[in-house]
Amino acid sequence: MVTCLGDMFYPEVGEKIVRLLRALSVVVEFPAGQTCCGLPLFNSGYHTDAAAVARRTVALFKDAEAVVVPSGSCAWMVKHEYPGLMTDPHDRAAAERLAGRTHELSQFLVKKLGRRRFRSAVAGRVTYHDSCHLLRGLHESESPRTLLRGLAGAEFVELPGGDECCGFGGSFSVRLPEVSTAILDKKLANVEATGADCVVACDAGCLMQMRGGLSRRGSRVRALHLAEVLGEPQ
């Protein structure tokens, strides 16, 4: 599943993931007709539309053995919210089957494939921002860190306040843009204080927010998706 932000804004991340998975002998398919998981609709309270989007996503992926999602929030939507959105018992059963087969990328690499060691595609120091849905929704903090610690050719440092929100929050970022930016400023100050060359996240929303802030302030630090720092498997 490429996700809407991944499709439109970060297609190079999707490409990297396809190549990475192939290097790990995974056969990658891409069901045509993907749009968005429906999380923005769901979070803003438009549940009828979110359910319609969920139903067609469930249908699109019904034959996949495993669904890999490069964004913690979209993975959480599929795994956590899809079943509850379905009123028809057959739809619900199908949504539950999909939920069980859906994996966020870092979890898929570490927990399903058991891969922990990669050459680093970036030089220098990397730090990690916990995206909220991955951390508190899917209770995942270790898989991304395992991969980052295991990078050959880069140094991993913890980010103070790494588990705090970056201020994105979907439509929150434009409903209360000043508050969203103030939260972001705190996050970026913490990132810069680590001396890291890049901050890694596993969610396109956080990346859009952090990248947007870093490039506006002319920072030398880059915000990268996990897939962008993972080089050849070791």
Added chain:
Amino acid sequence: MSEAPPATPLRERAGRALKDTFLQEALTIATTKFIDLRREAFDEFPEGEALRDRARAIKEATLQGLDHYLGLLIDNVERRGGHVHYATTAEEARQIVLDIARSTDARMAVKSKSMATEEIHLNSALEAAGVTPVETDLGEYIIQLAHERPSHIIAPAIHKTKGQVAELFARELKRETVPDPEVLTRIARAELREKFLQADIGISGANFGVAETGTIVLVTNEGNGRMVTSLPRVHVAVMGVEKVIPSMTDLAVFLAILAKSATGQKLSVYTSLVNGPRRGGELEGPEEFHLVLLDNGRIRQIAGPLREALYCLRCGACLNVCPVYRQIGGHAYGYTYPGPIGILLTAMLNGPESVKDLAHASSLCGACADACPVRIDIPKMLIELRRDVGERRIAPWPERVVFGGFGRLLQRPALYRLAARTGRVLQRPFVSRGAIRRLPLFFGDWTRTRDLPPIAARTFQERWADLEREGHR
């Protein structure tokens, strides 16, 4: 509708808070300290997680039998010589307290910290009736002097720096002072001692009401609660109906996690168990004890979408960890209860329309649910409120149009692809050096402070055919 809506829009209130450098300083220091203390307290307490589950289960079971437990509480309070009153609305609750004050000829009331009495705006009603209310919790005392309202559930003056408090004391109390918490506390203590002795009536809230014994429990740190409930002739406790718990055994479960969640203390300094008026042979205690049970929208939610919010212990942990609260503080929320739980409580007390904007004052990061001692799923209920506001068409129509269009777009892949192509054309004038730095309309709310990535020259879907060929090589 019991509370008046704020006069200015949320975004404006938040913007003002962000520019207040004193507020920013005070909030950062206090919330960071609370977060660290809470984390340390639970790190040293491995049983904590299981006790949180237990506490949640007790709250749920009590709600299921609320009639029974309230009945038991009432019987036991009356058996011990106390009077019990039931208030359906804030107005009724105020009236009950005023009647008690009148019948006892009260001129001055000392109060211990209580959000329930804030919720019913009791102080202004007392003043209007000629009874002077004196707040005796240090934080409450400070904001009463400043003619403000609490900005945090357990730390009402969290928005003030010690320098501001020193200035306030100098101005209002005409005392020489320095910005030293110890000196300031000593001044307040001396002022308040007098009041305790003069007051005719003591008014408190209640952290818990134990049904099996008829005991009202107050959890405090300054000892003022104990004096409020024992020195004046009359003690009135105002308690939300959801604060009833079945037994003393249950109380032990809550006490084990409440202070740790609130301030990181193992226990608060004082845990006062109030068992009604003074009885024959006892040397201390009030002559009269009144318990005011407050509904004010709570009972309706037992079968409502905000049911879980009735588990709340009012510890304030969700405020401390909330990235939004930490930036804007409590006053910007505009109602009695601030922070993530405050949005739910505001909806409970004043109806969902009152939070049509506030329901969106959250990035849904989930830190609140994680910190909540009884694991209230606050983000889930915020989304529920947003849904309610949308479906009842209270949300602004432009928003409903945008989301309606978005919903249709996501169900039609051809339309979605067309939107990507159209966006690519429309964005052209705004892209410079690989980023969008300025956009018109509401998009500008993003680009004023952040760059936006342009829609890629080729989306992933458009690249897939090549990627697929690459895989077959």
